[in-house]
Amino acid sequence: MTIQELLHLKESEDKVEFKQAKGGSVSYNGGTKLVPKDRRRCILGYVTAFANECGGYLVFGIKESLPHEVVGSNQSKGSLGELESKIYTDTGIRVVTEELFDKDGKRVLVLQIPSRPVGKVYKFEDVALMRVGEELKPMSDAQYLKIVQEQEPDFSQKICNGVTIADLDEDAILRMKEAYSKKQQNPQFLTLDKHQILSDLELVDGKKVTNAAIILLGKEKIIRKHIPQALIQLEYRNQEGKIVFDKRTSFTGPFYLEADRLWNTIDLRNGTFPVQDGPYIFDIPYFNDEVIREAVNNAVAHRDYRLTSETVIKQYPSRLDITNPGRLPLGVTVENLLTTPSTPRNRLLTDVLQKTGVVERSGQGVDKIFYQTLKEGKSAPDYSNSDDFAVVLKLSAVIEDKAFALFIESVQSELSDSEKLSVQEVMHLNQVRKNSKTFPFEKSVIHKLLKRNLIEKKGKTRGTYYVLSKSYYEFSDEKGKYSKTDWDQNQAFMLILQHLQKFETAKMKDFVDLFDGRLTRMQVRTIVQKLTDSKELQQEGVGKATYYTIGENFIKGMELMNKAIEIGMKKLKEDGEV
Numbered sequence: 001m002t003i004q005e006l007l008h009l010k011e012s013e014d015k016v017e018f019k020q021a022k023g024g025s026v027s028y029n030g031g032t033k034l035v036p037k038d039r040r041r042c043i044l045g046y047v048t049a050f051a052n053e054c055g056g057y058l059v060f061g062i063k064e065s066l067p068h069e070v071v072g073s074n075q076s077k078g079s080l081g082e083l084e085s086k087i088y089t090d091t092g093i094r095v096v097t098e099e100l101f102d103k104d105g106k107r108v109l110v111l112q113i114p115s116r117p118v119g120k121v122y123k124f125e126d127v128a129l130m131r132v133g134e135e136l137k138p139m140s141d142a143q144y145l146k147i148v149q150e151q152e153p154d155f156s157q158k159i160c161n162g163v164t165i166a167d168l169d170e171d172a173i174l175r176m177k178e179a180y181s182k183k184q185q186n187p188q189f190l191t192l193d194k195h196q197i198l199s200d201l202e203l204v205d206g207k208k209v210t211n212a213a214i215i216l217l218g219k220e221k222i223i224r225k226h227i228p229q230a231l232i233q234l235e236y237r238n239q240e241g242k243i244v245f246d247k248r249t250s251f252t253g254p255f256y257l258e259a260d261r262l263w264n265t266i267d268l269r270n271g272t273f274p275v276q277d278g279p280y281i282f283d284i285p286y287f288n289d290e291v292i293r294e295a296v297n298n299a300v301a302h303r304d305y306r307l308t309s310e311t312v313i314k315q316y317p318s319r320l321d322i323t324n325p326g327r328l329p330l331g332v333t334v335e336n337l338l339t340t341p342s343t344p345r346n347r348l349l350t351d352v353l354q355k356t357g358v359v360e361r362s363g364q365g366v367d368k369i370f371y372q373t374l375k376e377g378k379s380a381p382d383y384s385n386s387d388d389f390a391v392v393l394k395l396s397a398v399i400e401d402k403a404f405a406l407f408i409e410s411v412q413s414e415l416s417d418s419e420k421l422s423v424q425e426v427m428h429l430n431q432v433r434k435n436s437k438t439f440p441f442e443k444s445v446i447h448k449l450l451k452r453n454l455i456e457k458k459g460k461t462r463g464t465y466y467v468l469s470k471s472y473y474e475f476s477d478e479k480g481k482y483s484k485t486d487w488d489q490n491q492a493f494m495l496i497l498q499h500l501q502k503f504e505t506a507k508m509k510d511f512v513d514l515f516d517g518r519l520t521r522m523q524v525r526t527i528v529q530k531l532t533d534s535k536e537l538q539q540e541g542v543g544k545a546t547y548y549t550i551g552e553n554f555i556k557g558m559e560l561m562n563k564a565i566e567i568g569m570k571k572l573k574e575d576g577e578v
Contacts, residue, residue, distance in 0.1 A: 015056030018064045024074040040136040049129040055115035061108035072106030155305040156212035156349035163209040172217040172254035183357030212349040286397035297359045299324040324391040371423040377405030403475040
């Protein structure tokens, strides 16, 4: 937007707020002001209100009153990147900043604020704001309720005016018919007239064509004209952290044709890790075909097509990132991704992909992504960078633990199809392997794994923890680590003694660190207390100043032992045996 265009806008009609802010005087978050209505008239307040009202512009350096006049502003000068970052950190809203200059060099700062997602309300200091005249006021209960009860419209089901069945690609239709026939196990589908199959799948309504039909089957020029945001960009970089891509490929045709071409392009830079241990010989690809296809399919099925940005895939030698416009489906979060059934954003599009076997039933696609990735010994798929405006999936190509891949392979090879490990069981095994202290272990899953002898229970009561079964440590060639999972008091004391002989004193934290991953803090405290009670250890100080040294009973025992050795050596000398 140019300065001339801004000067013609009206605050009451064009979703814009003008601020002179000559000296950069508008507070970021209310500053030291105490009255709520005054605190709200800050950058965060306006960003929140505009987002709640479907977006708008916050402009600094132009007079509010008509006729608007450029006065220039130093607001956030030299720190626009920091401003965008702070707003995103504090609100989750991705604003775009732009500096404009008039012919006299006067600076104007424009903040472009996006609309809230469907059903989402943003708050400033726990208050949902909206603009009312010159004020930022709390949103009315009626408006708040209306927003949170919103349902996302099915973009894919809408009719695209001006498009006919002749605008659909014949090869894409044939590919869809083949997939449909295979999935439904009915060869007769291959003989169906294209109008019939398009109608059966509800991709057309009479002669009217839906958006889903265009995305899946449309000719390239039709997609570019009517739904250009449906294209997928694949960028390759030979180094992580590199800003400029080495190669970019655009996929702009119907998805039924582009899906294979996209995977084949990714696969050109793929490789494999050979894995072998006894009878278990197999290759693990850097990028798993099923995982990548399922992730791309999910992106196409669940993205928000009302947003004009494209799906972007960034491939690196050891990682692949998929950034998809739109937030996760309503009710789904990064935390409950695997446990909460989702409502498809594009129901028609998703239904067609399911009926033709391209995607799994709702929720099962993500299960497959996690399952395949974890069983290959790689780190879990990472959705943590997702927000209200984009879903970001990071997939690692690096095998974190080859032994874990062998362990899972050996287990699965001995189970029938109906008995094979579920994604939840594999995730629990992975978290046990990592000795996770934060993962929400489910009792029912733990019980199954114990019953299958895949994990072992250690400790008692509050000190209970779990380790993988012995076979995992055999695969990892770390049998010593397995033995360390069975500590008794004497073994623990020998390790504590070695530490005290080196450092003379130790605090409880030192002992806890000494047994990290093998004993819980409670178990360590119990052992230390027993050793203190038996005077093998000596406790000094109180509270946080408490520390431990070697105890008098141990010293006496060592003295007696040394005395016995001395007497024994003397006797041997007298007998002439030494």
